[in-house]
Amino acid sequence: NAGVTQTPKFQVLKTGQSMTLQCAQDMNHEYMSWYRQDPGMGLRLIHYSVGAGITDQGEVPNGYNVSRSTTEDFPLRLLSAAPSQTSVYFCASSRGGARVKDTDTQYFGPGTRLTVL
Amino acid sequence: GESVGLHLPTLSVQEGDNSIINCAYSNSASDYFIWYKQESGKGPQFIIDIRSNMDKRQGQRVTVLLNKTVKHLSLQIAATQPGDSAVYFCAEGMGTGGFKTIFGAGTRLFVKA
Numbered sequence: 001n002a003g004v005t006q007t008p009k010f011q012v013l014k015t016g017q018s019m020t021l022q023c024a025q026d027m028n029h030e031y032m033s034w035y036r037q038d039p040g041m042g043l044r045l046i047h048y049s050v051g052a053g054i055t056d057q058g059e060v061p062n063g064y065n066v067s068r069s070t071t072e073d074f075p076l077r078l079l080s081a082a083p084s085q086t087s088v089y090f091c092a093s094s095r096g097g098a099r100v101k102d103t104d105t106q107y108f109g110p111g112t113r114l115t116v117l
Numbered sequence: 118g119e120s121v122g123l124h125l126p127t128l129s130v131q132e133g134d135n136s137i138i139n140c141a142y143s144n145s146a147s148d149y150f151i152w153y154k155q156e157s158g159k160g161p162q163f164i165i166d167i168r169s170n171m172d173k174r175q176g177q178r179v180t181v182l183l184n185k186t187v188k189h190l191s192l193q194i195a196a197t198q199p200g201d202s203a204v205y206f207c208a209e210g211m212g213t214g215g216f217k218t219i220f221g222a223g224t225r226l227f228v229k230a
Contacts, residue, residue: 004160030214031214031215031216032216033216033217033218035220040125040222041222041223042206042208042220042221042222042223043161043206043218043220044220045217045218045219048216048217049216050214050216058217090160090161092160092218094214094215094216095214095215096214096215096216100213100214101213101214102149102210102212102213102214102215103149103166103168103210103215104213104214104215105151105163105166105210105215106163106215106216106218107163108160108161108162109160110158110159110160111158111159111160
């Protein structure tokens with residue numbers, strides 16, 4: 001299994017541009033989440049999904065959209081990039097589904113490093 | 118270069134010594150905690166977890182202690198190795214199924230050979 005994969009690894013945008021960060025997992029996990037990590041801070045939840053067709057907002061959702069059309073993929077869209085969105089973005093997945101436990105942990109991708117000029 | 122964690126607290130230990138990384142939490146209702154390790158350029162990696170009905174849990178070379186009275190967690194790493202150098206985060210698991218995790222700020226562990 002490749003686990004959780006993210007593309008691109010690095011991206012530079014100009015203010016106002018839009019783009020989509022890709023995330024895919026091959027573990028048949030129901031739950032997927034997007035986090036951002038700023039210097040000197042832990043990860044903060046942007047959006048999450050508990051299954052195909054179901055998404056919800058996390059702590060810092062403004063300026064981002066998500067969709068979940070398949071179990072495997074969970075893209076994150078930046079609608080109009082701003083310098084405040086310069087960060088490292090991590091996608092994560094966890095099992096969920098009928099056998100879900102509150103102790104299920106997340107598997108994280110390698111991250112996308114985004115700079116907005 | 119990697120700028121994540123630039124202003125994090127740092128713990129420096131000699132190879133072979135034991136390391137203790139501390140974490141305080143604020144929500145007395147939290148009942149599930151996780152320690153993650155994050156190496157430079159990678160995503161967080163699960164190390165060990167603990168439920169609030171336990172005071173201590175041991176893994177391979179790692180032990181987590183939970184003191185609910187003072188809302189404090191610690192991660193102990195025995196016989197610290199250069200490969201243990203990383204940023205360590207304690208986190209609260211919120212929401213059944215592990216889809217929502219609240220992370221602390223992290224501590225950078227530096228192991229001197």
